Amino acid sequence: MVPEARRSYLEELKELRQMVEEMGDLASQAIYLSIEGLVELDENKVNMVEEIDSKIYAYDRAIEKKSLNLIALQAPVAKDLRFIGTCLKIITDLDRVGRYSMDIGKVTRRMLGKTHMKKLVSIPYMAQLTIEMVDMAVDAFVEGDETKIDAIYENEEKVDALYDEIFREILTYMIEDAKSITMGTQYVLVIRYLERIADHACNIVDRVVYMETGEMVDHEI
C-alpha cells in the first residue's frame, strides 16, 4: 500500500467539505425558522432568519475564497477538481435558499398584526418536504452518495404537485372573497419560494452526481 501524500492539502479539502456542510445546515435552519415565523407570525423568528442569512452569505464568500485558493495553489485535478467545482456551484444554490427564506420572512413582516385566513397546514408540509430535500442534497454531498438523487426527485414531484394544489386553493379563496386577495397573494409568493428552494436542492444533487461520477446530469427542458 502506498502511503498517502499531501496531508495538508487533504486536510484543506476536508475543511472545505465541512464548511459546505455547515452552510447547508444553516440553509435548512433558515427555511425551518422562516416557516415557523410565518405560521406563528413571529417577528423574532424573522429576525433570526435574517441573521442566519448573513451567516450563509459569509460562508458563501469564505468557501469561494478557499476554493479559489486551493485551485491556485494546489492545482487540483480529477475528483478533487470536481469536488471543488461542485462546492463553488452548490454554495450559490445554498445562498439562494437563504435568500428565499429571507423573502418568506419579508412576507411574514407584511402580515404582522394580521391573522391567517385559515390554519396553515399544506404550506408547512410543503416546507417540510423542501427542508428534507435540502438536507438530503447536502448529505449526498457530504457522504459522496449520488444515489440520493432518486429520493430527492421524488420529493420534488410532491412539492410541484403541492404547489399546484395550494395555488388552486388560494385562488378559490381569492375568487370567493376579494378581501382575501392581499393575504392570498402573499401565500402564493411563499409557495413559489418553497418551490424554488426545492429546485435548488435538485441542482445540488445533480452536482453531486457529477462530483462522484464525472457525468453531468442533463434534464431535458
Place this chain on the structure above:
Amino acid sequence: MIRKLKELLKEERSCERVDMPTDKKMWVEDLSLWYGKTKALKNINIELENKKVTAIIGPSGCGKSTLLRCLNRMNDTIPSVRVEGKVWLDGFNIYDDVTDCVDIRRKVGMVFQKPNPFPFSIANNIYYGCQVNGIDVDKDEVVERSLRQAALWDEVKDRLDENALSLSGGQQQRLCIARALAIEPDVILMDEPCSALDPIATAKIEDLIDDLKNYYTVIIVTHNMQQAARVSDHTAYMYLGELIEFGKTTQIFENPQEENTEKYITGRFG
C-alpha cells in the same frame, strides 16, 4: 548511393507489415522489456495518434522513459536489455530484424532532459544531422527552417556562427529540438524536455510543442502533471512497468477511470 543500396537490400528481405488506420502513427503491441532479470515494461499496448501530442506520466521508475526509448530503439545500446513485442511505425515493425536503427532514429527523433548541443556553431549543430544522414539539402535553408520551426530563429539569426554552448538553457533546448527537426522526422520523442528550464523557457517549449503537433507526432515524458495537462491531447499513465490508463487528456485529468491514476494525478502518492 549507400542509402539507396541499403534500401534496395532491405526491400529484398521480407519485412512484416500491418495496415494501420491513417490517424495512427505508432502502435506498441504487447511490448515487454527486461533490464537483466528485471521486467521493466509489462505487455504494453498503446496506439499513438498521428500529429497529436501524447504525454506519458507516472511516478519515478514506472518505465515511462524506458517506453519512450523503445519507440526509437534507444534501449538497444544497453547490453542487458531484452525486448519482446512489436512497435509499429506506419505499418512497419521497428523491431523487425531487417530494420535499420539509424533509419528509425531519423524518422523518430529525440530530445533529452538536459540540453545537449554539440560544441559546434549554432548552424553546424542543425546541419550535422543532415550531414551524417547523407541528406542533400541547402545548409542555409535547413538551418533557417529548423530554427524557425523551433521558435529560435529571431533570437539567434545574427549569431549563427557562435558556439551553441553560449546559448541559455532554454535556447539550447530549443536548438536541440531544431536539430531534431532538421532531418524532418515523423515523430519527436521528448524526455522531460523542460525539467532543467525556468518557467519562461518552459512556456516557450510548451508553445513550441503546440506548434509542432501541426506537422509531427509528439510523445513527451513529463513529471509535471500540469504540463502534461497543458500540452497533450492524450495521456498515458504508467505504474510499475504497466500501462494503467490511456485516454484523452481531458478525461484522464477530469475523470480518470482507474483508482490508481486518480491517486497519482491528485498527488495522493508518487
